[in-house]
Amino acid sequence: MNAPPDPLSRTLGSWRIAPSADPQLRTAVWARLQAARDTRWAAYVRQHAAASCAALALAVVAGGWLGQWQAHRQAAQDREVLATTYLAEIDARVIADTRAATHVYH
């Protein structure tokens, strides 16, 4: 004995959809992928919060010390240049030596 055909199957078989093309689809997909990636890095950092914070603090302290050291080194070099220049303008021995070396006498 055969069962009567299911009307739902017939209805589903005759169902047709025509989706409209979304020009923003690619951009939206990439945006979602990027968001997912960002979230993953943030989650990674949160997961390793102690190590991340320690590394960041160390980098900031080391960077700060390096920047300060570099500035002081530059200042010392500048002072050296200026002290030499200053004395060269008032020390007759330096002037005489340089003139002798370059054969320039006024």
Add this chain to the structure above:
Amino acid sequence: MKNFLLTVLAVLAAGALAAGAFFRWHCDDALHAAAQQRDAMKWLRTEFRLSEAQFAAIARLHEDYSVECAGHCAAIGGAHAELAAAEKSGQPAATLAALRRQVAERELACRMAIDTHLRKVAALMPPGEGERYLQLLLPRVENYRHQGAPTVRLDG
């Protein structure tokens, strides 16, 4: 692994940023500009915190001293020239020794004159700065050993 590398990059970037910020914070722009321009008087003014009146008085003192300095320069240059000529013409050792003594005497006179001049300049500076000025410059004057200076103005 990618997240680890990203974290390392972020940490390095933060370190570089801190280095740049601290460099800017501690950098003495006026000093660096004076060094770039080889402007010793500008440096003197900022380095030793001179007032307008002090700077003008020191500039006058330098100007007066330049006449004396030119005299020393000519005397030392002459003594060097005499010694070089004597060495070239093969003069006896006693003559060369006398000429070397003459160079040394003239250089000593020059050094003493600079010493006196620097002390006069230091006396015009604010308290504490004069001592720092002398501490910075007197050892250089005393230790000068004819190495020449790369930045001497030759139009004086």
